[in-house]
Amino acid sequence: MDPIKKRKIDDNGVVKAEPDSFSPLMLTIDDARKILESFTHDQLLEIVQNALLRHPDVLDAVRSFADRDTTQRKLFIRGLGWETTTEKLRALFSSYGELDEAVVILDKVTGKSKGYGFITFKHIDGAILALKEPSKKIDGRMTVTQLAAAGISGGGGPGAGGGVGGVNNAVDVSLRKIYVSNVPYDMPAERLLQHFSMYGEIEEGPLGFDKATGKSKGFALFVYKTAEAARASLVDPTKNIDGHQFEL
Numbered sequence: 688m689d690p691i692k693k694r695k696i697d698d699n700g701v702v703k704a705e706p707d708s709f710s711p712l713m714l715t716i717d718d719a720r721k722i723l724e725s726f727t728h729d730q731l732l733e734i735v736q737n738a739l740l741r742h743p744d745v746l747d748a749v750r751s752f753a754d755r756d757t758t759q760r761k762l763f764i765r766g767l768g769w770e771t772t773t774e775k776l777r778a779l780f781s782s783y784g785e786l787d788e789a790v791v792i793l794d795k796v797t798g799k800s801k802g803y804g805f806i807t808f809k810h811i812d813g814a815i816l817a818l819k820e821p822s823k824k825i826d827g828r829m830t831v832t833q834l835a836a837a838g839i840s841g842g843g844g845p846g847a848g849g850g851v852g853g854v855n856n857a858v859d860v861s862l863r864k865i866y867v868s869n870v871p872y873d874m875p876a877e878r879l880l881q882h883f884s885m886y887g888e889i890e891e892g893p894l895g896f897d898k899a900t901g902k903s904k905g906f907a908l909f910v911y912k913t914a915e916a917a918r919a920s921l922v923d924p925t926k927n928i929d930g931h932q933f934e935l
Contacts, residue, residue, distance in 0.1 A: 753811040758836040765803040766830040780806045784813020862914040867907040868934045887916020
């Protein structure tokens, strides 16, 4: 109905809209904020979660914010068989959502799989769906899937057992931890520490070096003092240190 038809003139000649002609379009952003300020966190969460399930535009808006944090979209998959290829990994995980990246990490010398890989979803909901079943059977082997930022627990080779490293840790720790792949065996731990300290103070790391020989195992883990520092290190997921390329 035309809102003009729902208006009337009062005794002072002022045009007023009748109550049922009110439109949310009359509210400003500040007005909306004032309304929301009266709600608790849980109440707002319930409203938003119901809205994003019913309205695609709300889901897109929430996604646009959540997707800015790559650490919430990038997964680490360990326990892969030697025969599992990047194409196979991509085909399996694309069933959960659109992918930005899929890769099985190969040994530079032998060209064989190192037994682990990475998946980066275009949207955070793809990662959430994939993590609902962290144990997946791929090419006859049971693998473990987790957020890459949560690090790993135990070996990464085919058939590696154990629980999902980092999942039972505090959320705060998982947000402060980063995983670095493609670390050369002769890369000094001190050199890695020097580079990654540029992004913020490091609480622990680098982990991933053989205690007996001091040589790299091909990966490294760092735990920063703050989540902000960890996010800063992930802005550019490809690093070049002394001519070597690393992937986060």
